[in-house]
Amino acid sequence: MRTSHGQGGGLPCGVRVVCAGAQARLRVARDLNGVGCHDGRMDSHVTTYRTGDVERVLDLTSDAADWVAGRGDGLLHVFVPHATAGIAILETGAGSDDDLLAALRDLLPADDRWRHRHGSLGHGRSHVMPALIPPYASVPVLGGRLALGTWQSICLVDLNVDNAEREVRFSFVGG
């Protein structure tokens, strides 16, 4: 199973469908090799999310917390293996997720200025976004719990309306 993870996210057996609010989510069953972390090795798995055809800030925190539960101390590394998505840590549910999307409309307008012209009008902005909102984030884990602040959530940021499904790789580097 580690090997299949090494391929960058094909869906291994054990996929189940979970409905969470508006999003249908394809959830990769947890890698039992996770136990391997406790001897200091890195463990990693991929979850696939449906982001649909709208700009989206998708909260991944509960899945991240599940992934590190019981793993002791180390670093959680979250990585999105797509050239048009990023990972941001921000408050969700109090308007800031919409504020981020509005700010990105100003900073990276969805118009015809972009040389990269594939896909919908302004698609090129989605290829610049990862330079400002990187496709990775790292969070300390202590005693198997994310050391996030009260209002911090780990979020997938996706402006790309042409790509309805996204993979996210969760890795744990045991301290």
Place this chain on the structure above:
Amino acid sequence: MRTSHGQGGGLPCGVRVVCAGAQARLRVARDLNGVGCHDGRMDSHVTTYRTGDVERVLDLTSDAADWVAGRGDGLLHVFVPHATAGIAILETGAGSDDDLLAALRDLLPADDRWRHRHGSLGHGRSHVMPALIPPYASVPVLGGRLALGTWQSICLVDLNVDNAEREVRFSFVGG
């Protein structure tokens, strides 16, 4: 003491007050468990800084250097567990810290555009900032020394005038 660190930054016993230039700083005494890093475990502690009621770029480099001193090779991970602060690596003391604050006034104006409306006018910008200036940074450590360039400093960036005190978590992942 590791456990108390796991709680996300309450001040353990051993707190002492240090005055450094304009800032009064609450300094968490160094975790003696730091020695544990040498067997490859992660060690982590939290320091609390007073940022006051103004926009601030606060240089954390000397504390970061103290934290990794004698730890051999690995990665320093700096994390601020707040939804309205970020960590940036830049030159300080030659105008660039003020230039950053000025640029952020243009990119994320302190006006009434934000849906998130708690606190002072424009507070919502502080909740978008961590998507552009993430709440974490990582720096290689070699022979117990930060492998920073000559002009690089590790800085806390805080536009939030409503929160006068900030915690910063320093973690070391032994190589």
Place this chain on the structure above:
Amino acid sequence: MRTSHGQGGGLPCGVRVVCAGAQARLRVARDLNGVGCHDGRMDSHVTTYRTGDVERVLDLTSDAADWVAGRGDGLLHVFVPHATAGIAILETGAGSDDDLLAALRDLLPADDRWRHRHGSLGHGRSHVMPALIPPYASVPVLGGRLALGTWQSICLVDLNVDNAEREVRFSFVGG
């Protein structure tokens, strides 16, 4: 050799010149201590690149892939020890690298607004850029291979026309 690496990137013996497309590259011979990673230690080396006197997005992916080859599972950490450069993960060769440079001209104009006034007109923008495009990136490595998406490249972003040569530190933290 580890020690010389600890100094932040002087060129140790074993330097050879490689010509790759438009760039003349000074390549540091691979650190044989790399084998040390397999017991969980961090290994790190510095490569020097010629970026010349123009704004540049320089693709480092092939060097990064060479560096992690055969290292098993862990994290690649890329760090540029300069206060006027950043690391971004984006698609190259399809216009997005030029789109990024164009966006940065709008977001951080090369004019006289900057307090930091050394060097060419607008040089101050290069000192603010690392707050938005950080000088580090981290990428999961599985089975000695970068877990990048199909269209992702690891790039050095350098707006600084006054500094023609840049060091990049590649570190591997064994899982």
